Amino acid sequence: MKSVLVTGGAGYIGSHTVLELRKQNINVVVLDNLSTGHREAVQTPYFYKGDIADDGLVREIIHKHHIDAVIHFAAKSLVSESVQKPELYFRENAMKSCSFFENVIGEGIRRIVFSSTAAVYGSAHHQPIKETDVLQPVNPYGESKLMIEKVLQWMGKVHDVKWIALRYFNAAGASLDGRIGEDHEPESHLLPLVLQAALGKRECVSIYGDDYPTHDGTCIRDYIHVLDLAQAHVLALRALYEGHPKQNVYNVGTGFGHSVKDIIDTSERITQRKITRKVDQRRAGDPPVLVADSQSLQEHLGWKPRYSDLRTIIQSAWEWHKAHPNGYGKTVDFT
Numbered sequence: 396m397k398s399v400l401v402t403g404g405a406g407y408i409g410s411h412t413v414l415e416l417r418k419q420n421i422n423v424v425v426l427d428n429l430s431t432g433h434r435e436a437v438q439t440p441y442f443y444k445g446d447i448a449d450d451g452l453v454r455e456i457i458h459k460h461h462i463d464a465v466i467h468f469a470a471k472s473l474v475s476e477s478v479q480k481p482e483l484y485f486r487e488n489a490m491k492s493c494s495f496f497e498n499v500i501g502e503g504i505r506r507i508v509f510s511s512t513a514a515v516y517g518s519a520h521h522q523p524i525k526e527t528d529v530l531q532p533v534n535p536y537g538e539s540k541l542m543i544e545k546v547l548q549w550m551g552k553v554h555d556v557k558w559i560a561l562r563y564f565n566a567a568g569a570s571l572d573g574r575i576g577e578d579h580e581p582e583s584h585l586l587p588l589v590l591q592a593a594l595g596k597r598e599c600v601s602i603y604g605d606d607y608p609t610h611d612g613t614c615i616r617d618y619i620h621v622l623d624l625a626q627a628h629v630l631a632l633r634a635l636y637e638g639h640p641k642q643n644v645y646n647v648g649t650g651f652g653h654s655v656k657d658i659i660d661t662s663e664r665i666t667q668r669k670i671t672r673k674v675d676q677r678r679a680g681d682p683p684v685l686v687a688d689s690q691s692l693q694e695h696l697g698w699k700p701r702y703s704d705l706r707t708i709i710q711s712a713w714e715w716h717k718a719h720p721n722g723y724g725k726t727v728d729f730t
């Protein structure tokens with residue numbers, strides 16, 4: 396049986412991916428320090444609370460569970476925090492991933508899937524963005540992820556590691572059975588903030604800039620349902636078990652962009668609640684538009700987004716937020 400170590404499996408995207416992997420009868424072990432994740436989100440009985448930089452623990456888990464592949468989600472991932480504390484991002488993301496890979500490869504593992512990001516492109520000059528486009532991050536978060544891709548490129552070549560980095564665009568939505576969803580503290584992502592405002596937990600939503608060169612002046616992002624993202628990991632892993640991938644880096648997005656105002660307007664329609672908005676200053680490090688060209692992922696790995704229409708994304712997230720207005724561990728029963 397395949398045995399996969401998932402770092403960051405108590406986090407938002409990691410927990411949904413663990414669920415998907417287990418549906419495929421893959422044995423999954425989670426390593427997470429719970430810095431931003433939740434014990435309640437872990438969807439496997441095999442959980443270790445610890446840091447990816449804990450060499451002894453990483454090696455022990457690999458031995459004990461006969462791990463033969465790794466999916467590496469664990470990271471700090473807030474653009475604005477990275478602009479204020481670049482050193483934190485280079486240490487937590489770049490340095491720790493490097494030592495983690497050293498241990499993983501040292502223990503004989505030759506299959507790695509890595510969480511990269513659209514932030515590696517920076518302010519792209521044309522849309523949709525292809526994997527071969529210029530890589531020019533405009534914030535330390537994106538730069539730290541690009542560094543990790545480069546670490547994989549070099550370590551992969553020397554040690555004959557099969558690896559895939561998935562550059563996700565904006566993850567959103569929740570599992571359709573309402574079991575797991577997005578719970579960050581503090582929350583900084585647009586959709587959860589909008590839905591918290593719909594629930595009356597926030598007075599209003601700030602729109603970070605309405606003077607961008609877009610149809611309504613607000614930033615455009617490519618929102619991808621977390622279940623489609625989870626499926627991309629399952630397919631990437633399968634490709635690594637079957638042989639060397641055709642490409643090491645794949646975008647994961649829908650090819651369609653939605654503005655901040657689109658998200659708020661559609662959320663008002665779905666929740667049938669008024670969502671108060673106020674226009675604020677631009678947020679440092681935000682590119683105006685990010686939309687993915689995911690043609691390669693579709694052609695090479697057979698990936699197809701199934702849940703990423705805006706309605707399904709927002710509806711599933713809304714169900715999660717209504718049932719968990721205070722996040723994990725504080726469930727409200729409306730029945």
Ligand SMILES: NC(=O)c1ccc[n+]([C@@H]2O[C@H](COP(=O)([O-])OP(=O)(O)OC[C@H]3O[C@@H](n4cnc5c(N)ncnc54)[C@H](O)[C@@H]3O)[C@@H](O)[C@H]2O)c1
Binds near residue numbers: 408426512
């Ligand atoms: N959310 C998005 O839209 C998005 C987009 C592109 C890329 N990503 C990437 O996807 C990954 C997951 O993002 P998410 O939104 O699920 O974030 P998240 O914060 O919910 O999950 C990250 C998890 O990693 C854990 N973690 C962090 N540092 C760790 C360490 N040193 N050792 C062990 N565990 C550690 C946290 O406790 C958390 O459970 C990240 O690498 C992020 O950069 C996210």
Ligand SMILES: O=c1ccn([C@@H]2O[C@H](COP(=O)(O)OP(=O)(O)O[C@H]3O[C@H](CO)[C@H](O)[C@H](O)[C@H]3O)[C@@H](O)[C@H]2O)c(=O)[nH]1
Binds near residue numbers: 473474583
């Ligand atoms: O209160 C808010 C929050 C966000 N936004 C805007 O909404 C858009 C989406 O912002 P998020 O914070 O939800 O997401 P980001 O685009 O900043 O970043 C997300 O996607 C990136 C890739 O595109 C990274 O990988 C990152 O990890 C992930 O959080 C941005 O234009 C942002 O300016 C607002 O207007 N108001």
